[in-house]
Amino acid sequence: MEIIPIVVYGFECNQDTGHVIALNLSRSCIYGAITSNSSLFCLHHLQNLTLAGNDFNHSQIPHEIGNLSSLIHLDLSYSNFSGQIPSEIQYLSNDLYTKSLTSLVQNLTNLEELLLNINISSTVPKSLANLSSLKILSLIRCGLYGQFPTRIFQLPHLQVLVVPGNEDLTGHLPEFHTNSxxxxxxxxSTNFSGDLPASIGNLNSLTTIYINYFNFSGTIPNSFSNLTQLTSLGLSQNSFSDLSWVTRASSNDILPQFEYLGLAHLNLTKFPDILRNQSKLETLYLDSNSFQGLIPKWMYNVSKESLLDLSLYDNVFLxxxxxxPAVIPxxxxESLDLENNMMHGSLPIPPPSLMYYFVLNNSFTGRISPFFCNMSSPIVLDLSYNHLSGMIHPCFGNSNQTSLSVLALRCNNLGGTIPKTxxxxxxxRMFDLSQNQLQGHLPRSLANCTELEYLHVGHNQINDTYPSWLGTLQQLKILVFHSNGFHGAIWSPETNYSFPSLHIIDLSHNHLSGNLLAGYFAQWDAMESVGSKNLYYLGDLVDYSITMAIKGVELEYKKIHDDLKVIDFSCNRFEGEIPKQVGNLEGLHVLNLSNNAFTGHIPSSFANLTQLESLDLSQNKLFGEIPPELTQLNFLSKFNVSHNSLIGPIPNAQQFGTFENTSFEDNRGLCGRPLSKICGDSDISTPPPSTSFEENRGPNFFFEFGWKVVVMGYGCGFVFGVVIGHIVTTRKPYLVIKIFGKKQCQTRIKVNRRK
Structure with missing residues (x-):
């Protein structure tokens, strides 16, 4: 399939011959593979080709690239190619790279630029240090390993050396000469180690140095003060034993004026004095240090006019x-991150310019000021896990705030109603109001938020009929209503059900009633999908998280794979038969219909749910036999049909041999292992189904969980990464969130997000 568009981003022709010599298709939304007969390979005079920033869908770089015999510059970075680099590249006149780095560089002695962003799982050949003309070396996330040749740092013309994201690449910094x-x-994010040499101060032309997430130790050399051209310095997450260059008073030094400064994860105990004379900072990262007490007042004047991004995340004693200050100074x-601290008092009022405001996991109190309505283009507002009270200001839904993409207010003491307009x-895209004291109805105008993917209003006091109109939201992936007062049937003649993108729906612990109509599940296309070619976590600006009861355990998913599919309708008043069409949702991992008043047989179509790992039908009025077809569910590890009116033998094959007695108890007509009743006994009569709905729900209406755990995402075969033991008991109690009971929201939980 020809993918090169007629209208290109940019091209250049030779003025004398008219031949195309440069073609720039970067970020042109190209998708798919480049076929061997593409007209691209007819441009034999092409010298410069840029395909960066497109999506070639894991296809291979075509061998025909060798036809471009005049090529001297090739940029395929961030283009989603995979596989081996074709050997034909080594025949290009001055160009690039091959599956064997060693065989390539031996032939490209005049190479000036080498840029790669593809996993080649290779060592870095020592012969690279022989490329005396090399000016730019960029090998980003290439799966490099082994020792990085030190002599490459000393190439006479090297201006740019970029090798981040190669976590198995080891090495150390050499002595640097003044003429570099x-x-x-x-x-x-490599595995370089050792000390920073004092001779690093000889790099007079250096403007940027990122050595974040390293194993460097020793001293930060005072010679950094000599780097007068330095504008970006990243030192985060190293093991320096001496930080005096950062922390000392610096009034007598002429220090570089930074635009970017990364000083995270350095165990700093006070705000570093190096900041006092900084007037041009745009980005300042001070995450995960050991600051205590208050942010000093002198910090308010640090790069006061230029600062755009400040992160103080995870300084737990701040x-x-x-x-x-009433207003952030x-x-x-544009971005402020105060997440995971112990800040108290009222919320600092953001300036109108602020777009990203993270203060989750603190102890802020009081109301959300109406001055938040003055934010001109807010994108993310996350105030979760605080002690905020009062009402949600209606301005968050009005036309002045339409840029807002994430509004997260989870686990506060907010009351009143949800803004109506x-x-x-x-x-x-994400709207999380869970674990508050909100009342009233869910506003129908939320249907105007057509990009909504995540809606969570669980654990409130909302009293409303089921909002079937949400089915019109084509992007909705996660819908959680548990523990509210939603009531009535979930069918409405006004809608055609829809929910094509739904991955997780939790309606548990409400007062919903009536029959589940077959058509309700007809368009749940995402749940019919089995597996995913390219797994990813749901959420963009932040990682979506959720708490669910699965396999008898209450789990906090700090990240959610797009492959996770869950239905929880438990603890309601649904009745009638379970629609066999539920068996069409072949991607389901969890199905919980317990504590209702369902009658009829267990649908044999459930055998189609081949990904199912947890099936709970307990506390209903089901009768008939357990379908033997369910033994085909090889991943099923949680199965509960207790407290029904089932009869006949329990299937004795595959996973069914692992289920305990409690999975089948209070079905007087069931027999066979693991029950003590042997099939063929005379007393297998079945009592009539209970006529009282409340009686059917039994004394254990709410789940009896003796422990709660935290899970991060899930992996192959929906394996739960359960974190228990010392985390659950004494050492890290802040990782455990207890969601039954409002006061328990005060428990602190570290929340992952994307920054």
């Missing part, structure tokens, strides 16, 4: 701002 032209050095700030054009 190196300007940009990034070794972030309690607030000195003099408690940086007027042009949500404007057309609303861009909201």
């Amino acid at each position: 032209p190196l300007q940009y050095l990034s070794l972030a 309690t607030g701002f000195e003099n408690s 940086w007027p042009n700030l 949500w404007a057309k054009g609303c861009l909201l």
Whole structure:
């Protein structure tokens, strides 16, 4: 399939011959493979080709690339190619790379630029250090391993050296000479170690150095002060034993004026004095240090006009701002992260410029100020896990706030009703109001938020009929209503059910009633899908998280794979037969219909749910036999049909041999293992189904969980990464969230998100 568009992003022709010599298709939304007969390979005079920033869907770089015999510059970075690099590349006149780095560099002695962002699982050949003309070396996330040749740092013309994201690549920094032209050095997220040489101060042209997430130790050399051209410095998460260059008073030094400064994970105990004379900072990361008490007042003047991004995430003993400013003191700030601290008092009022505001997991109190309505283009507002009270201001839904993509207010003391007006054009994608004291109805105007993917209002006091109109939201993936007062049937003649993208629906612990109609599940296309070619976590700006009762255990999913499919209708008043069409949702991992008043047989179509790992039909009025076809469910590890009126032998094959007695108890007509009743006994009569719905629900209406655990995502075969033991008991209680009982929201939980 020809993928090169007629209208290209940019091209250049030779003025004399008219031949195309440069073609730039970067970020052109190209998708798919480049076929061997593409007209691209007819451009024999092409010298410069850029395909960066497209999606070639894990296809291979075509061998025909060798036809471009005049090519001297080839950029395939961030283009989602996979497989081996074709050997034909080594025949290009001055160009690039092959599946064997060693065989390539031996032939490309005049190479000036080498840029790669593809997993080649290779060592870095020592012969790279012989490429004396090399100016740019960029090998990002290439799966490199082994020792990085030190001599490459000393190439006479090397200006850019970028090898981040190669976690198995080891090495150390050499001694640097004064005539080095190196300007940009990034070794972030590799396994380099050792000391930083004092001679690093000889790199007079250096503007950027990223050595974040390393194993460097020893001292930060004072010679950093000599790097007067340095504008970006990343030192985060190393093991330095001496941080005096950062922490000392620096009034007598002429220090570089940074635009980016990363000082996270360095165990700093006070705000570093190096910041006092910084006036041009745009990005400052001070995450995961050991700051205590208040942010000092002198910090308010640090790069006051230029600062755009400030992160103080996870300084757990940081309690607030000195003099408690009513307004955040940086007027042009765009992103503020105060997450996972112990800050208290009222919420700092954001400047109008702020777009990303993270203060979750603190102890802020009081109301959300109406000054939050002055934010001109908010995108993420996460105030979860605090002690905020009052009402949610209606401005969050009006036309001035349509840019808002994430509004997370989970686990506070907010009351009143949900804002009723949500404007057309609303861009909201995540809306989390769970674990508050909200009342009233779910506003129908939320249907204007057509991008909505995540809606969570669990554990509130909402009293409303089932909002079937949400089915019109084509992007909705996660819908959680548990523990509210939703009532009535879940069918409405006004809608055609829809929910094509739904992955998780939790309606448990409400007062919903009536029959489940077959058509309700007809368009749940995402749940019919089995597996996923490219697994990813749901959520973009933040990682979606959720608490669910699965396999008899209450789990907090801090990340949710797109392959996870869950239905929980437990603890309601549904009745009638379970529709056999539920068996069409072949991607389901969890199905919980317990504590209802379902009658009839267990559908044999459930045998189609080949991914199912947890099936709970307990506390209903089901009768008949357990379908023997269910033995085909090879992943089933939780099965509960107790407290029904089932009869006949329990299937004795595959997974059914692992289920305990409690999975089948209180079905007087069942026999066979693991029950003590042997099939063929005379007393297998079945009592008539209970006529009282409340009686059927039994004394154990709510789940009896003796312990709660935290799970991060899930992996192959829906394996639960259960974190128990010392985390659950004494050592890290903040990782455990207890959601039954409002006061238990005060328990702190570390929440993952994307930054």
